Amino acid sequence: MKKLILLVLLFVSLASGITTSAASAPPPVKRADPTLEQRVADLEAYVNNGARGADSTNNVSSKLGSYDEKSNTFTPSPGPGPNAWQMTCAALVLFMTLPGLQLFYGGLVRRKNVLSVIAQCMLITGLVTILWYICGYSLVFHKGNMFIGNLDFAFLNNVDSSPNTDYSGWVSQNVFSMYQLMFAIITPALILGAIAERMKFSAIFIFMVLWMFVVYFPQAHMIWGIDGMMNGVFNADAKIHAIDFAGGTVVHMTSGWSALILCIILGKRAGFGKENFSPHSMVLCMVGTGMLWVGWYGFNAGSAVAADVIAANAFTTTTLATAVASFVWPMAEWITRGKPSVFGFCSGAVAGLVVITPACGFVTPTGSVIIGVFAGLVPWFFCYKVKGWFGYDDALDTFGVHAVGGTMGAFLTGALARNTVNTNLANDSMKSFVTNQASQPLVFEQLKAMGLTLVLAIVGTTVIAYIVKALVGLRPTEEVESIGLDLAEHGEEGYHG
Numbered sequence: 001m002k003k004l005i006l007l008v009l010l011f012v013s014l015a016s017g018i019t020t021s022a023a024s025a026p027p028p029v030k031r032a033d034p035t036l037e038q039r040v041a042d043l044e045a046y047v048n049n050g051a052r053g054a055d056s057t058n059n060v061s062s063k064l065g066s067y068d069e070k071s072n073t074f075t076p077s078p079g080p081g082p083n084a085w086q087m088t089c090a091a092l093v094l095f096m097t098l099p100g101l102q103l104f105y106g107g108l109v110r111r112k113n114v115l116s117v118i119a120q121c122m123l124i125t126g127l128v129t130i131l132w133y134i135c136g137y138s139l140v141f142h143k144g145n146m147f148i149g150n151l152d153f154a155f156l157n158n159v160d161s162s163p164n165t166d167y168s169g170w171v172s173q174n175v176f177s178m179y180q181l182m183f184a185i186i187t188p189a190l191i192l193g194a195i196a197e198r199m200k201f202s203a204i205f206i207f208m209v210l211w212m213f214v215v216y217f218p219q220a221h222m223i224w225g226i227d228g229m230m231n232g233v234f235n236a237d238a239k240i241h242a243i244d245f246a247g248g249t250v251v252h253m254t255s256g257w258s259a260l261i262l263c264i265i266l267g268k269r270a271g272f273g274k275e276n277f278s279p280h281s282m283v284l285c286m287v288g289t290g291m292l293w294v295g296w297y298g299f300n301a302g303s304a305v306a307a308d309v310i311a312a313n314a315f316t317t318t319t320l321a322t323a324v325a326s327f328v329w330p331m332a333e334w335i336t337r338g339k340p341s342v343f344g345f346c347s348g349a350v351a352g353l354v355v356i357t358p359a360c361g362f363v364t365p366t367g368s369v370i371i372g373v374f375a376g377l378v379p380w381f382f383c384y385k386v387k388g389w390f391g392y393d394d395a396l397d398t399f400g401v402h403a404v405g406g407t408m409g410a411f412l413t414g415a416l417a418r419n420t421v422n423t424n425l426a427n428d429s430m431k432s433f434v435t436n437q438a439s440q441p442l443v444f445e446q447l448k449a450m451g452l453t454l455v456l457a458i459v460g461t462t463v464i465a466y467i468v469k470a471l472v473g474l475r476p477t478e479e480v481e482s483i484g485l486d487l488a489e490h491g492e493e494g495y496h497g
Contacts, residue, residue: 046079049306051169076163079170085307086171086179092298093182097121097189100295104288104346105193106494108396111280112484113197114494120204124189127205131212132181140220141167141180146229146239148221166226168305179302180220187216187251193396194259198269200476201489207262207468214460215258219453220250230449236429242449243417243425243442245314246303248358248409249453256403257454258461260394265465266474268393270481277395282342289346293322296353300360313421314360317368318353321360324369325352328376336384344380347401351379354405355412362417362425371412379405407450414446 034042045051102121106114128136138153141164153159156177164173188208195204222228223244225235230249232241244250269277279285300318304311329348330340355375356368363371383400394400415438419425425434433442468474475481480488487493 049308078163078172082170082306083172083175086175089298089302090179090182092295096292096295097186100288100291101189103284105396107281107284108279109196111495112486115490115492116485119490120192121189125185128185132184137177139217143227148218171305187255190255190402191259193398194263194394195266196395198475202472203468203474210464215254219254223250233424240448241433241445244358245361246300246357248406249449252354252402252406253453254457256399256406257457259398261458261461262465263394264392270478272393285346289349293349310361310422317360317363318356320365321356321368321372322349322352324372325375328373329380332380348376351375351401351405354402355409358409359413362422364418367416378408410446410450414443
């Protein structure tokens with residue numbers, strides 16, 4: 001009996017202690033339901049691609065996100081519409097490389113080298129994707145310093161379906177990362193056009209790995225990273241207040257100027273100037289051009305990271321500039337050479353796409369037509385005359401179209417950008433640089449960015465090329481070039497019979 005009484009007393013004592021402890025704990029904070037005004041504000045922000053209205057520090061719930069009671073934090077949810085748009089645009093940009101660029105470049109080389117171009121594009125697609133997953137995305141789009149990001153997103157750590165609001169309030173960060181991956185893939189692939197038919201597969205492999213770290217990742221962070229030194233629109237502390245909507249400096253200047261340096265270091269193709277180097281299939285080239293044009297809408301309009309009014313403007317200006325340039329280039333041929341070529345139509349279209357790229361989200365339709373005229377004439381002149389004057393073997397006119405076009409596009413963006421088209425140009429960071437005049441201060445900011453891009457691409461490529469040359473050599477033997485890279489390096493032929 002005594003033992004039973006002691007057990008009862010012990011139980012009562014413990015129960016009393018638990019009750020007292022529970023009573024002393026603070027009551028859980030109940031998160032209030034949003035008001036009608038807050039709901040409407042969130043919906044308006046979603047429809048207009050505006051800043052999210054949800055506040056992670058207050059106690060108001062949001063219908064456009066989830067609340068974690070343990071951490072008392074709000075996790076924003078993506079919008080299905082913006083995600084659908086961005087996934088579609090990502091697919092379109094990949095379509096530019098596979099199969100657009102493969103067919104465009106593949107049709108322009110000799111038939112014995114068509115598979116080599118295809119294989120090189122496939123190599124870069126897989127290789128860059130691996131680098132992007134390991135650290136590339138983090139180095140470009142995580143905050144770090146003004147030159148490069150840090151490694152907190154390495155292996156896509158914490159890159160989930162929640163938006164990264166540094167770049168979009170409504171697109172999942174994993175979708176955004178895959179969209180930007182497609183830009184990272186096509187940029188080094190463009191270099192292949194200048195060195196086609198004469199660079200070893202192993203040398204291309206090593207060169208591209210080094211080039212991504214030395215040139216692409218730093219350049220992309222400086223222009224597009226939220227704390228990049230040349231992100232004039234979104235970094236108030238930018239050292240250079242430049243603008244680049246979809247990659248005039250990041251994609252076309254870096255690849256185009258690197259292509260020139262690499263083709264000079266490599267030297268001319270065996271038999272250049274003595275043998276026939278005509279494209280083996282203009283039909284493939286034309287099909288590839290069409291694919292590039294279609295895919296470029298994802299490239300340019302998708303860079304708005306929303307299906308909004310800025311994307312609509314980018315879609316319009318891309319169409320106008322490309323169509324005008326694809327008309328002007330062959331007309332220049334007709335006047336000077338007596339015949340407008342299919343290659344001229346194709347080259348003009350690609351040049352128009354290149355030159356409008358940095359400007360498409362910032363210029364008016366009239367501005368895009370002006371850009372189209374310049375795009376049809378200036379790159380044509382470099383490909384028609386300048387290449388012959390200097391004698392460099394830019395096999396598929398990567399320098400003439402992408403370097404010259406991208407550089408000119410960056411400059412024209414500074415002259416023709418209007419804050420009536422894109423209100424981001426009227427924010428505190430940019431309003432003193434955009435006066436809507438041809439002589440506006442933005443032109444000088446663009447020149448600074450162009451100069452820095454040139455130095456990075458030229459110096460970086462030169463150093464990398466000589467490192468690769470010392471490691472594995474750059475060129476195959478003359479015998480291999482004579483046989484063709486398809487058979488010699490891949491053991492296959494594009495055509496039989």
